[in-house]
Amino acid sequence: MKITTLSLELASGQTQLFGEETTLAGLKAQLKDILDSVALVDANDVLTMPTLIIQAKFRLVEITFTYELLDKEEGLLALYYNNGKDREQQKVFGYVRFEELEQHLQKLLRQSEREFIEYYFPKQTKLMQVIKYTVIAYLCVASFGFMSLGFFPNLIWREVFFQSAYVAAAITYVMSLPILIISRLLKEKKEQVALVRQSTTKQVIAILVVNVFLSCGVIVGGSNLFHVITAEEVKIDIVFSDKSRDYWSKHCKGGVNVEHFYGAVCLEDKAYWQVIHPGIRAVAQGESSAIAFNVESLELK
Structure with missing residues (x-):
């Protein structure tokens, strides 16, 4: 694909156009020129920065990157896709460095529309949907478990059951852990979370820790529900x-x-x-x- 429009919306409301771009070398030079032309504007003691808009248009398709500069090194990046048929899709990457914006734009130049859209807006398979709703149900049950503690302030557990509850929580933890990790990795692939500087390792460690509480919440919730039904x-x-x-x-x-x-x-x-x-x-x-x-x-x- 090619970039049909590179523009800079200034704080004053004016728009500065830089034309189209088709090569990686030209893109790099254009971005350098744009960055060099950016100036801080002091409006009522508040520093305002312009917004860089990059568009690729062909037929009915419109792909737009917006980059709201925080300073000359970092900005808020968002992506919009409209094929003229379905509703517009969007993805907010958060604050990323200018070099990361350049990586996205290089991908825009290198890839075809199909490759680009599959990369940034992958379709959910049935397996992904099952995993997604399983995780949602798991989180809901765990939340119910912790909330239910407030409804039974004088509920005491039989020792025999409480010992087996540890085993049940451990089994729940082991069974749910792969689903949570797969769900996170699939979401990361979809949203490219790495570009927001959240490492996969840190995410997995967080899941390992958080799932301890979630598995306990599921057992508590299920046990309280069983108690209410059979008591x-x-x-x-x-x-x-x-x-x-x-x-x-x-x-x-x-x-x-x-x-x-x-x-x-x-x-x-x-x-x-x-x-x-x-x-x-x-x-x-x-x-x-x-x-x-x-x-x-x-x-x-």
Whole structure:
């Protein structure tokens, strides 16, 4: 392809035209001349810079790069594609160096329209769509899991289940990790994130860390949902095993622990909390399932 128009929109509103370009050597010279002609404009104590617009037009197709200069080394780059039939597609690269803009324009000159569009706007295959919606569902379930903790402040987990929950979270982590990494790499290929200076290695490391919390959130969400569906109203005998050192603890006011359960029950009544010590028995009323017990009321024996 060839660049049909190189122009510079100045802060004053005027447009400076530089004509078309068909060769890599000519492009390099043109860009150097344009960069040398750029001047800072002080408008009300605010430095404003012009916008470089590069267009390639043929038949009904219009490809446009806009580069809003931050200074003479860096600017905000965006790409627009319109084939005259479908809706306009666009891609914002973020702030990139001037040298990276030149790389994009070299690609515009070297490639055909089909190659260029497939590179910057690849079509989603069915596999990519499945991966995309799987990741969205995974994130939604994990978010629900963490949000659900606020609805069950006195939900305590049976020890037997809590031990197996670690295994379930580990399995979820291992199974979801390849999907998240593939999804990220596919998105990177589509958006060319590397040009915004985010290395693939850093992204993979971030996924490795974040997925620890996501897999835990999925298990918590699934477990809470299972508890809600299967729980029945019961009364059970419990034995207190411990309590928080201070009534005004950070996450649970008046926290007490129960034998054979993991998690704390929060007691609003400070006087009630003060008389509890390890070994004291009580009758707890609440909703019980195979994995947890949601305490609604306590009565000391």
